[in-house]
Amino acid sequence: MASETRPPGKVGPARRRGLADEVADTVRAAIFDGTYPPGTQLRETELSAELEVSRGPVREALMRLEGEGLLRSGWHRGAVVVELSADDVAEIDSLRGALEHLAVQLAVEHASDEDLDTVARAADRMARAGDAHELAALDVAFHDAVYAATGHRRLQEAWNTIRSQVHLFLVSRIGVSVDGYLTTVPGEHRELAEALRARDTESALRLFADHREHALDVLTGRAD
Amino acid sequence: MASETRPPGKVGPARRRGLADEVADTVRAAIFDGTYPPGTQLRETELSAELEVSRGPVREALMRLEGEGLLRSGWHRGAVVVELSADDVAEIDSLRGALEHLAVQLAVEHASDEDLDTVARAADRMARAGDAHELAALDVAFHDAVYAATGHRRLQEAWNTIRSQVHLFLVSRIGVSVDGYLTTVPGEHRELAEALRARDTESALRLFADHREHALDVLTGRAD
DNA sequence: CGATGTCCGAATGTTAACATTAGGACATTC
DNA sequence: GAATGTCCTAATGTTAACATTCGGACATCG
Structure with a gap:
């Protein structure tokens, strides 16, 4: 996008x-x-x-x-x-989890080094984000890159049906807990990118799952 | 539908x-x-x-x-x-697997008994199918019922984006290996419905995964 | 004879006028 | 005065005419 x-x-x-x-x-x-x-x-x-x-x-x-x-x-x-209720956020998160699980598997096992480089560059870009709005866009762009690396067209389409909602959720939470998001998220994404390059499915899956959980906690105010 | x-x-x-x-x-x-x-x-x-x-x-x-x-x-x-290539079929199958994994989890853990009864009735209906076309429609309808039982609107929408392709694949294989499909599939679905009612996540997940693999083998001619 | 350029037809993209519908304001009835 | 019925308006649903674009047929040139 x-x-x-x-x-x-x-x-x-x-x-x-x-x-x-x-x-x-x-x-x-x-x-x-x-x-x-x-x-x-x-x-x-x-x-x-x-x-x-x-x-x-x-x-x-x-x-x-x-x-x-x-x-x-x-x-x-x-x-x-749309107005995203707590239930909506839960739906988006669980569906995203299911899609990303497959995406990470495919990326680790089949993606080219060039594709994973692109993912890594997307992560690097997040460190230079000016404000939270920009960071949110780069956050979504990072995950776009992961899905693109899978080479799975229908999986990308499925992600497309919720990526705007994820983006909207991120943007809607700006102001609630910007600090935690701005400071921790760029580093986390770099770790995610490295996990993919390590080609270790299990640990990559765990990292991505932890990332989703942590991000959700931060943005819903359950943690800092 | x-x-x-x-x-x-x-x-x-x-x-x-x-x-x-x-x-x-x-x-x-x-x-x-x-x-x-x-x-x-x-x-x-x-x-x-x-x-x-x-x-x-x-x-x-x-x-x-x-x-x-x-x-x-x-x-x-x-x-x-669309003309479904072997790669397309593989994409559909893997994405379907990711969605159904979540669907089975949710159905086992959160669905009401009434919803699972509906799933069971959908399975029963398959035994009385007249021809392969009808059976294909009932096959898809069974999985519709499973997704409906999850109460997860976005998951149902995601299934909707591939259910027609699954249906098209089933229909396109009619004539290639009707026998194996007609005889084994209705019984399998009844097992799937019972697995959900047993409320055992692990075994239900395994049954659904085996079912997908077996159905794919039968329809692609890798087995009978 | 192959490559390039031009034209033309048939399809999609866009527009603006017309038809239908949902939902509220008002009047009416009991 | 609450419930019901009727109208009206503003929006969406539908239509048909107009504009643009793609891709092939044909002609031309090297």
Whole structure:
């Protein structure tokens, strides 16, 4: 999602994007930066006027964001920015655990050294984060890199359906316990990256599980 | 997905559906029954004319089916019915394993007896299947019931993103090894249902894992 | 004869007008 | 005065016309 610079020697297809993608990115960013707080009604008409685009692409963008779990909607009832309850957070955490378990296994056993280097660089980048918002984005980007390293397309898609919700959760907790997050998280991710490079499945799995638990404790205020 | 009769005393909301849902159901069924074999190009214009509906709902339906992994599409390049390669099948199987692992844990530990009864009834229904097509649908429906028993909304959604692909795989293998499938699978599912009711996480997990492996062997022709 | 360039058709992407629906405001009834 | 019924409005659902783009057919050039 972060506009990656491509490794030299390789070029991907120069995809052309449509208005729907543009709108989706804009609205997603607006949700993350607090412009549309949880509970906000997103009306196709309003967005359409605001962004100077017809309702077609707006509609498509909202459908995509609903697929990412950022919006909820019903028949003839429009879209609303999700409010994550404690149960929701628990659901996200357990599902994320199941996906990441598989991801770590695959990354340790099948990922190329180059892919794991990319993961390591993503971890390094976290140390230079300016503020908590930036760190949250880099945090998610790190896990993106792990999933990318698996080479498992459907697993990445599954992660995509909750990664925005994870991001939203991180952002929503900024201000509650920034200190613990800012100080401990970058170091932890470097350890995670190294665990993958060590190619030891068991210990990597344990580290990732501990990391999730610790991060959840810090962000929910159960620990510092 | 099968139109369930509701348990007495409880009524859900009487939802109203749109044309997009109708179209999605129609096209999905057409893919499963072989009307649109893998590789078929689905043109918005054609479907629109065929179903006597404008392109809007058709477009929405195709997006949904793409989310279910039944179609692949690109910018200005329309939608094509997926052809499942051996790698695809492996991806589906591993992801399904990760999801089902969590599902079985949750079902064993938190599901109500009523929910597990529903799972058991789904297994019983498989014994009375007329043909392989029907059995495939009931097979998927059984696993639907397991995920429903977890009460984990996001886990069910994750299963939804691959259940159609699982169904398509089952249907695509009909004719290759019908016998082994028809004879062994219903009994296996009854065992699975009983394992959940026994509330023994470890043995249930092992049974479900063995079941997946065995089913895959049978359907890919590695065993009978 | 192979490679390159140009054109054209058929499909998707986008738009704006029209149809339908949910949910609330108001009036009505008992 | 509470419950019910009716209308109205603002939003979504649907449609059909218009714009853009992809990819192949054909012609041209080296």
